[in-house]
Amino acid sequence: MSDPFHDWPYLLAAITGLTVITVATRSSFFMLPARFNLPPRVERALRYAPACALAAIIAQGVFTTDHHADISWGNDHMWALAAAWLVSLRTKHMVIMMGVGMAVFTALRMWV
Amino acid sequence: MRPSTRLLPTIEKAAFREGTRVMTPLSIAIGVWGLVTGVAMVNAGLSIPGALLMTFTVFAGSAQLAVLPLLATGTPLPIVWATALLVNLRFVIFSAASRRSFVALPWQQRLIAGYLNGDVGFALFSHRFRGAKEHGTPEQYGFFYGTATLNWLSWQTSSVAGILLGGLAPTDWGLELAAYLALLTVLIPMVRTFPAISGVLVTTVLAIVTVGMPMRLGLLIAVLAGVAVAFTGETLKARRAS
Numbered sequence: 373m374s375d376p377f378h379d380w381p382y383l384l385a386a387i388t389g390l391t392v393i394t395v396a397t398r399s400s401f402f403m404l405p406a407r408f409n410l411p412p413r414v415e416r417a418l419r420y421a422p423a424c425a426l427a428a429i430i431a432q433g434v435f436t437t438d439h440h441a442d443i444s445w446g447n448d449h450m451w452a453l454a455a456a457w458l459v460s461l462r463t464k465h466m467v468i469m470m471g472v473g474m475a476v477f478t479a480l481r482m483w484v
Numbered sequence: 485m486r487p488s489t490r491l492l493p494t495i496e497k498a499a500f501r502e503g504t505r506v507m508t509p510l511s512i513a514i515g516v517w518g519l520v521t522g523v524a525m526v527n528a529g530l531s532i533p534g535a536l537l538m539t540f541t542v543f544a545g546s547a548q549l550a551v552l553p554l555l556a557t558g559t560p561l562p563i564v565w566a567t568a569l570l571v572n573l574r575f576v577i578f579s580a581a582s583r584r585s586f587v588a589l590p591w592q593q594r595l596i597a598g599y600l601n602g603d604v605g606f607a608l609f610s611h612r613f614r615g616a617k618e619h620g621t622p623e624q625y626g627f628f629y630g631t632a633t634l635n636w637l638s639w640q641t642s643s644v645a646g647i648l649l650g651g652l653a654p655t656d657w658g659l660e661l662a663a664y665l666a667l668l669t670v671l672i673p674m675v676r677t678f679p680a681i682s683g684v685l686v687t688t689v690l691a692i693v694t695v696g697m698p699m700r701l702g703l704l705i706a707v708l709a710g711v712a713v714a715f716t717g718e719t720l721k722a723r724r725a726s
Contacts, residue, residue, distance in 0.1 A: 376558035377529045386555055387534075389565045390548075391541040397572040399598020401579040402586045410580060417715035418581035419614065422607040423674040424687040424710035425574060426667050428703050429603065431691035433664045441692045449661050456665050457672070466509050466669040473665040477658050 448484075452477035493593050496626035503630020506612070510604050510670065511638035513663035518639045520660070521545045522646020523653045528552040532647060539643040543599065543636075546700060547571045570699040574707060578606045584619040585609075585628075600632040602639075604670070611674055678721060683714025 376382055401410075410418075434449045436442055443450065456473035463469070518539075525535040525548065542548055547568040554564045579598060586597050608631050613624055646653050675684050687710030694702025 375529065376555055377531060377534060379558070382558065382561075383534055383555070386551070386561055386564055387538055387541055389561060390538075390544070390551065390568050393565060393568045393572055394542055394544045394547065394575075395595060395599045397569065397575040398579060398601050399595050400576045401583040402589075402594040402598045403591065404583075404587070406587050410583065413715070414580070415584075416718070417711050418577070419610070420680060420683045420711045420714035421577050421581045421707065422610040423671060423680055424683055424707045424714070425578070425603060426607050426671040426674070427684040427687045427710065428691040428706040430664050430667050430671065431688040431706070432695050432703060433660065435688075435692045436695045439696050441695060443692070449664070452661055453664065453668060456668055460669070460672045464669075464673065466666075469669050470509075470662060470665045473668075474658065474662060477661055481658075 448477050448480040451480060490590075491592055491596055492629065493589055493597075493620075493625045494622045495629055496622040499623040499626030500630040500633075503608075503627040503632075504634045505630075506608055506627075507605070507631040507634040510608070510666050511634055513666040514604060514635055514638040515642040516659045516663040517545050518642030519646040519653055521548055522643040522648075523650060524549055524552060524646075526647055526650045528556050530555075535647045536644065539640060539647065543639070544568070544572060544575075544602075545639075550699060567699050570701060570704075573704050574603075575601070577704075577707065577711075578603075582606060582610060585613065585624050586620065588620045597628065597632075600629075600636060602632075602635060604667070605631040605635050607670055607674075611670070677718075679714040679717035682717045683710040686710045686713040 430453070434453050435447070437447070452473040455476040456469045459469050459472045522535065522539065525538060526532065530538065530552070538548060550571045551564050551568055554567060578601060582601065586594050589597065605628070609624075609628050612627055616624070671684070675681055687706045690706035690709050691702060694705055696702070697705075
């Protein structure tokens with residue numbers, strides 16, 4: 373069959389390998405023996421990994437359009453994010469932050 | 485029951501509930517990406533059974549999205565797998581960062597916990613137990629499985645919805661922005677100190693300028709550089725204080 377998506381041996385092999393890769397990467401350091409210790413400096417540095425990972429995901433989602441950097445007046449997502457951040461200086465209430473962000477986005481889309 | 489044959493560690497119920505509560509608003513973000521990934525799978529030409537099989541086994545949205553165009557053209561499997569491996573490299577960093585809490589478990593339990601340790605759950609867990617003196621407590625496992633369970637449920641239900649709806653699913657309602665705003669609410673409380681601020685700024689700038697790189701390698705580079713800068717900042721701060 374010419375369509376690889378209906379070539380089941382190919383697809384099943386691909387999916388099996390992809391599943392192994394998910395498990396292998398996500399559990400990689402969990403599987404090393406318990407006596408193995410990361411260097412303390414590395415462990416300390418890794419405390420910043422969650423914040424940096426979130427920042428990277430947000431930045432690529434908000435400050436880019438079609439895989440290009442987009443820091444322009446016309447980037448509505450950027451202004452919505454900025455508004456939500458400003459709100460966070462006053463309140464940490466999640467629903468308020470998200471509500472203000474979405475409201476700014478909607479307003480920019482409708483009127484600008 | 486012999487402990488080594490159980491698939492889940494002992495968990496504290498109150499912490500499980502706390503985990504689901506903390507995860508609840510973030511399931512918006514997970515749901516949006518699940519929907520987008522489900523739609524992308526069928527739009528790329530994958531059959532409904534194939535897409536369902538993929539979502540319930542591979543369970544890694546960014547890797548799924550990255551390999552779809554490769555699978556559509558029948559790319560040799562080693563290339564497909566290498567691509568997924570590169571996209572998933574950030575999970576290796578996550579597993580190193582949360583290793584201490586899981587390493588004492590039997591191997592089956594470590595495999596399962598790892599499989600469920602996605603981006604959002606990892607961030608919530610690390611923040612909740614930052615500075616913990618004890619690792620691998622029933623409270624920590626309860627919280628972890630609370631977030632992981634809800635994460636899995638929101639991801640799979642929204643993926644299935646995307647797969648079944650296909651082109652009919654709404655994808656341009658500003659839903660993706662809601663997802664990023666949800667992540668922002670998790671990020672902000674983490675960024676309070678000089679090292680964290682400098683690391684996050686460097687990560688942000690690098691993530692933007694490297695977004696054109698293939699296989700989401702820019703994400704990995706940005707995170708590694710940010711972590712390095714934050715750690716350098718912490719070291720400098722400690723030196724000045726002493």
